[in-house]
Amino acid sequence: MKVLVPVKRVVDSNTKVRAKADETGVDLANVKMSMNPFDEIAVEEAVRLKEKGVATEVVVVSCGASSSQETLRTALAVGADRAILVDCGDADLQPLAVAKLLKAVSDKENPQIIIAGKQAIDDDANQVGQMLAALQGWPQVTFASRVDVADGKVKVTREIDGGLETLEASLPAVITADLRLNEPRYAKLPDVMKAKKRPLDTTTPAELGVNVTPRLKTLKVSEPPKRQGGGKVADVADLVNKLKNEAKVI
Amino acid sequence: MSAEREIMEFDVVIVGGGLSGLSAAIRLKQLAAEAGKELEVCVLEKGSEVGAHILSGACFEPTTLTELIPDWKEKGAPLTVPTIDDNFILLTERRAIKMPTPPQMENEGNYIISMANLCRWLGEQADALGVQIFPGFAAAEVLYDEAGGVRGVATGDMGIGKDGQQTANYQPGYELTAKQTIFAEGCRGSLTRDLFERFDLRKDAQPQTYGVGIKEIWEIEPAKHKPGKLVHTIGWPLGAATYGGSALYHMENNQIAIMFVVGLDYKNPWLSPFEEFQRFKTHPAIRPLLEGGRRLAYGARSLSEGGFQSIPKLTFPGGLLIGDTAGFLNVPKIKGGHTAMKSGMLAAEAVFEHLQKEDAGTEVTAYSDNIRKSWLWKELYEARNIRPSFRWGMWFGLGYSALDTYLFRGRAPWTFSILPDHEEIEEKEFHPKIDYPKPDGVITFDRLSSVFLSNINHEENQICHLRLRDESAPVNINLKKYAAPETRYCPAGVYEILGEEEGNPRLQINAQNCLHCKTCDIKDPTQNIRWTTPEGGSGPNYPNM
Ligand SMILES: Cc1cc2nc3c(=O)[nH]c(=O)nc-3n(C[C@H](O)[C@H](O)[C@H](O)COP(=O)(O)OP(=O)(O)OC[C@H]3O[C@@H](n4cnc5c(N)ncnc54)[C@H](O)[C@@H]3O)c2cc1C
Ligand SMILES: Cc1cc2nc3c(=O)[nH]c(=O)nc-3n(C[C@H](O)[C@H](O)[C@H](O)COP(=O)(O)OP(=O)(O)OC[C@H]3O[C@@H](n4cnc5c(N)ncnc54)[C@H](O)[C@@H]3O)c2cc1C
Ligand code: SF4
Numbered sequence: 001m002k003v004l005v006p007v008k009r010v011v012d013s014n015t016k017v018r019a020k021a022d023e024t025g026v027d028l029a030n031v032k033m034s035m036n037p038f039d040e041i042a043v044e045e046a047v048r049l050k051e052k053g054v055a056t057e058v059v060v061v062s063c064g065a066s067s068s069q070e071t072l073r074t075a076l077a078v079g080a081d082r083a084i085l086v087d088c089g090d091a092d093l094q095p096l097a098v099a100k101l102l103k104a105v106s107d108k109e110n111p112q113i114i115i116a117g118k119q120a121i122d123d124d125a126n127q128v129g130q131m132l133a134a135l136q137g138w139p140q141v142t143f144a145s146r147v148d149v150a151d152g153k154v155k156v157t158r159e160i161d162g163g164l165e166t167l168e169a170s171l172p173a174v175i176t177a178d179l180r181l182n183e184p185r186y187a188k189l190p191d192v193m194k195a196k197k198r199p200l201d202t203t204t205p206a207e208l209g210v211n212v213t214p215r216l217k218t219l220k221v222s223e224p225p226k227r228q229g230g231g232k233v234a235d236v237a238d239l240v241n242k243l244k245n246e247a248k249v250i
Numbered sequence: 251m252s253a254e255r256e257i258m259e260f261d262v263v264i265v266g267g268g269l270s271g272l273s274a275a276i277r278l279k280q281l282a283a284e285a286g287k288e289l290e291v292c293v294l295e296k297g298s299e300v301g302a303h304i305l306s307g308a309c310f311e312p313t314t315l316t317e318l319i320p321d322w323k324e325k326g327a328p329l330t331v332p333t334i335d336d337n338f339i340l341l342t343e344r345r346a347i348k349m350p351t352p353p354q355m356e357n358e359g360n361y362i363i364s365m366a367n368l369c370r371w372l373g374e375q376a377d378a379l380g381v382q383i384f385p386g387f388a389a390a391e392v393l394y395d396e397a398g399g400v401r402g403v404a405t406g407d408m409g410i411g412k413d414g415q416q417t418a419n420y421q422p423g424y425e426l427t428a429k430q431t432i433f434a435e436g437c438r439g440s441l442t443r444d445l446f447e448r449f450d451l452r453k454d455a456q457p458q459t460y461g462v463g464i465k466e467i468w469e470i471e472p473a474k475h476k477p478g479k480l481v482h483t484i485g486w487p488l489g490a491a492t493y494g495g496s497a498l499y500h501m502e503n504n505q506i507a508i509m510f511v512v513g514l515d516y517k518n519p520w521l522s523p524f525e526e527f528q529r530f531k532t533h534p535a536i537r538p539l540l541e542g543g544r545r546l547a548y549g550a551r552s553l554s555e556g557g558f559q560s561i562p563k564l565t566f567p568g569g570l571l572i573g574d575t576a577g578f579l580n581v582p583k584i585k586g587g588h589t590a591m592k593s594g595m596l597a598a599e600a601v602f603e604h605l606q607k608e609d610a611g612t613e614v615t616a617y618s619d620n621i622r623k624s625w626l627w628k629e630l631y632e633a634r635n636i637r638p639s640f641r642w643g644m645w646f647g648l649g650y651s652a653l654d655t656y657l658f659r660g661r662a663p664w665t666f667s668i669l670p671d672h673e674e675i676e677e678k679e680f681h682p683k684i685d686y687p688k689p690d691g692v693i694t695f696d697r698l699s700s701v702f703l704s705n706i707n708h709e710e711n712q713i714c715h716l717r718l719r720d721e722s723a724p725v726n727i728n729l730k731k732y733a734a735p736e737t738r739y740c741p742a743g744v745y746e747i748l749g750e751e752e753g754n755p756r757l758q759i760n761a762q763n764c765l766h767c768k769t770c771d772i773k774d775p776t777q778n779i780r781w782t783t784p785e786g787g788s789g790p791n792y793p794n795m
Contacts, residue, residue, distance in 0.1 A: 012298075014707040014791050018546070021469065021504075029503070030367070030793035032299060032705065186408045189258060189424045193382055229691070 001149075003046040003055045004111035005080070006102050006132075007039040007062050009071040010122040019223045026122070026221060035071045038117025040078075042177040044184040045147055046115050047079035054149045057081050059109055063101045065090055069200060076195035077187040083200040084109075088212060091205075095123075097212035099131035104208035106136065111172065113154065118143050118176040129176035139169035143178040255404060255425050260290040260382075261605060263402055263428040265389040265441060267295030268304055269365065270573025270590035271434030272372040273318055277598030279379035289605075291381050292426065294405065296388035296766075298707060298787040300373035303766055305465055305551040305795040306365035306587065307497055307507065309333060309357055309480060314591040319375065328367040331502050333357040334478035339535070341486040346535035352582065352651065357480055362499045362507075364794035365587060388783035392441050392448075393425060399567030399611060402427035403441065408785055411711045429610040430601045431569040434594065437552045438768040439575035440781055451562040451571075457670035458556040458577055459637075461494065462769045464527045464741050465509035465550065465795060466700075467501075470543035475504045482584075484648075487529045492516045493555075493640040493647070494523075496530055497584065498539075501794075505546065506539070511584075513555060513640070514671040514739075514773050518681040522738035523769075525686035528694040532687070540693050548703040549792050550741035550767040553586065554579045556668060558634035564621065565613045572597045580629055581637040582651065589626050596620040638668050675775050678733040697743035701763050704742075705791035708762040708784065715784035716744070716759050716770065723778040724757035732775055739773050741765060765790050 011017055012032040020027045035043075049055040060075040062068040063086040072083035086101050106114060119126035133140030145164075146157035154173055158165045159180065187195075205212045233239040243250045262278055264271045275291050282289035297303035312329060315322055322329070338351040377383055390406035402425060409420035433442050437460065446452050477500050484495040493513030500506050510527035531540060554560070554577040561578070564571050572578075572593040579586030600617035604610060621627055640647030689695045718724065728734050729747060734757070736745040742763040747755050766789045771781035 012705070012707075012791060014705045016703060016705060018544075030364070032302065032791045032793070183419060185419060186421050187386075188421065189384060189387060189405065189426075190256065192384060 001055050002057045002111040004114045005042045005046050005060045006116050007060050007075055008036045008120045009033050009064050009068045010036045010120055019221045023220050023222050035074050036117050036120045038177050040184040041181050042115040042117050043075045044182050061105050063088055063098050073195050076198045077192045085202045087202050087204050091212055092214045094214050095125045095127035098128050100210045102132050103135045104210055114174045116176045118178050129174050133174035138172050138174055140174045141167050141169050142176040144175050145178045145180045255422050257425045260292050260428045262291045262430050263426045264293045264432045266434035267293045267300045268436050269587055270594040272376050273591040273594035274432050274598045275376045275381040277595045281602040293383045294387050294389045295385045299385045301366035301370040302791045304366035304369050305549045308363050308365040310361050310363045311588040314588040328371050329361040329363055331362040331477045333360045337481045339483045341483050343486050362501050366792050366795045386787035388786040390783045400431050400569040433571050434573045435575040437554050437574045442575040449566040455562045456559040456668050458560045459668050459671050460514045460552050460772045461511045461555050462523050462552050463509050463511040466545055467547040468506050468543045468545050469504050472504050474539055476500050487526050490643045515674040517676045519675055519678050519732040519735040520684045524741045531693050547793050548700040549795055550765050552768045555581050555637050557581050558630040564618045567613050568611050570597055570617050580633050582633050592626045672773055672775055677731045701742045708788045712785050714761045715782045716761055717780040719778050725755050739769050
């Protein structure tokens with residue numbers, strides 16, 4: 001059984017992002033990029049399925065600029081067998097376009113399970129997995145915190161308000177990974193070396209027959225207003241005075 | 251330590267992916283390709299990626315880069331801002347007095363660069379030549395063979411909890427063995443320090459002395475920005491007794507690098523390099539430049555200031571030292587980038603030749619000879635008296651530097667001697683406490699909000715990498731005699747004294763804030779603090795520093 005894992009190259013989670021001075025977007029110049037943390041979890045789960053003998057091959061795919069190869073190598077170093085880069089240059093990729101690209105890849109690869117991250121930490125859209133399932137006409141189980149595969153079915157546990165919910169879906173299916181699904185392993189040094197030799201194929205949206213022209217327009221990206229420092233009031237009278245005349249709330 | 255460590259064999263292992271280490275790796279691969287030989291070279295880098303731990307000025311002399319990669323322009327090296335306008339200024343509290351630029355500080359033909367980005371680019375070049383680069387793996391231990399020579403290094407174990415127990419993610423370190431191991435750890439390398447002791451490499455050298463450089467990147471109003479402009483200042487806010495100064499470089503995209511260096515031979519234990527820097531930014535000649543701008547990045551790193559007379563023995567059986575861990579920094583020029591690269595290339599050439607021999611694991615003495623024959627040696631020799639002359643204060647230093655430079659051209663028949671920095675610090679009674687102004691949150695900041703901009707990643711559940719030899723010294727010596735100087739010299743606020751009001755003082759170490767600058771390892775009065783490598787990938791994630 002083949003597992004396909006889409007992985008996205010995003011701003012590293014340790015980085016403090018800032019809006020560009022002209023408010024057209026997030027400033028990505030000189031910013032460290034890494035694999036979306038939820039995708040690391042998705043890769044780890046796929047590799048564990050392989051180690052358990054459930055899966056036979058783990059294929060990772062990323063849509064983005066050629067720099068996404070680095071992200072794919074990271075996935076190869078922790079146990080993925082093969083990688084596919086959908087080279088989109090510096091095109092502005094939106095969730096629907098990514099879902100369509102992934103569907104095209106999936107049609108060629110015929111995986112039984114697709115494990116995506118529940119959301120990418122840059123845009124926080126939480127859409128790709130769901131759109132992909134809809135495009136495929138496959139069942140979807142989102143926010144997985146436990147995955148068990150048996151007899152052509154997958155049982156997925158989800159953390160919901162006040163408890164756990166367990167769903168069962170028939171395969172093929174799309175699963176999206178939540179934070180507590182597993183704790184990704186450290187890459188092993190020899191595997192980092194081997195990852196460089198594992199196959200990494202490149203394709204393009206044109207080859208896949210997908211139009212990735214954006215449909216949504218970003219009007220403005222701005223930073224949250226700076227928090228005003230607090231001040232100490234001398235007594236109740238001062239407080240009332242300030243509320244009335246400075247804050248103008250009473 | 252673990253029994254079941256896997257062994258990986260290479261021809262050459264390089265510890266540190268800075269300019270020196272990457273230049274050595276590239277040169278080795280070039281030589282191997284020219285000779286049609288196979289050569290397995292790997293580079294270990296403790297940062298999460300190449301460049302993540304690199305902090306420098308940087309005004310860069312491209313001569314050595316041209317020697318290494320003549321077509322660097324075509325290959326897209328990140329050298330895009332030529333220096334144009336050089337200024338040397340003496341600050342008093344209110345005034346800024348323009349001085350003639352000393353010849354060592356003249357910068358024609360140089361570039362204002364991000365050294366971190368230059369390292370990233372060199373990393374790509376090295377990768378393309380087949381060098382195995384392992385970012386996120388720290389060399390934690392030197393490995394010795396039976397005869398006592400170096401046979402490689404071991405990476406640290408991953409996944410050991412605070413309590414010293416293995417976590418679910420435990421992964422033992424690896425032993426990387428090689429015929430020659432090149433140590434390129436940059437200023438105050440943690441393994442280099444062990445090698446100094448083991449092979450007594452500092453026997454004939456003066457003690458190394460250091461400075462700590464604290465740096466911020468600002469985006470300023472376009473009208474105030476002039477790409478390629480350089481400003482160096484000395485004087486205020488440091489008193490004439492403390493060596494130090496600032497550098498302010500206009501980079502691209504309306505960004506400026508602004509940094510402040512304080513000589514770690516300072517005597518007053520109340521001094522805080524961080525606060526001196528913050529105060530510096532409020533000078534009437536500096537503040538207007540920053541007003542209306544925003545701070546983008548923060549970091550700190552030590553640099554070697556000993557120069558020529560502090561260079562240790564460079565080779566030992568199975569290994570050698572290159573770059574700033576050996577102290578190849580030209581202090582009056584405040585440049586160590588081109589010298590780091592040169593030493594790396596010279597080492598590579600000597601090592602490559604040596605590897606053709608039967609006994610490839612012996613000492614590569616040819617490297618030291620090559621260094622002595624190179625322009626690098628001459629350059630450092632001529633600059634040797636300038637920094638030490640500042641021991642007698644700024645005015646003497648300035649006067650002597652002028653004399654040394656213009657009259658003797660570095661050929662004065664004497665060489666000044668130096669003391670180790672930690673011995674220079676004096677007890678708190680002898681010095682006035684310094685009252686630093688409170689940060690305004692606009693131009694000046696506190697340390698915590700600064701460290702926030704260093705993008706630190708540090709797995710909290712790991713053993714503290716700042717080791718104390720004597721657990722009682724922080725209170726019984728540091729606090730009692732020196733008013734706990736580590737709470738002030740650490741630019742990240744890692745050290746705090748808690749419980750003083752209750753009469754039960756103790757040292758708290760916030761290791762997760764560590765910027766890997768190594769100042770504590772240098773300046774602790776009794777050398778009680780030892781900086782060791784935390785889990786690979788820990789530490790800052792510097793952008794274009
Ligand atoms: C300014 C800008 C810069 C961009 N730079 C890049 C870049 O450097 N690299 C890049 O890959 N994309 C880049 N993109 C593309 C774009 O951000 C996303 O592909 C798209 O917006 C979907 O992300 P999301 O947060 O909406 O996805 P979500 O729906 O939140 O993502 C959920 C999951 O879907 C999968 N997924 C999402 N996107 C991808 C993908 N591209 N490839 C594989 N799996 C994916 C992952 O498993 C992810 O966890 C950029 C977009 C913009 C606007
Ligand atoms: C504030 C400041 C300003 C400066 N300005 C200039 C300037 O304008 N021009 C100039 O030419 N020079 C300047 N320098 C000096 C210059 O930055 C250094 O001389 C140069 O970086 C030295 O290169 P290196 O390769 O020896 O060490 P580094 O650049 O320090 O690189 C060492 C690398 O090794 C890694 N490492 C260390 N120990 C280990 C280990 N045990 N395991 C794995 N990895 C390890 C580190 O993470 C780092 O990436 C400045 C320095 C400072 C601090
Ligand atoms: S703990 Fe030491 S090495 Fe770390 S930031 Fe502070 S002074 Fe620098």
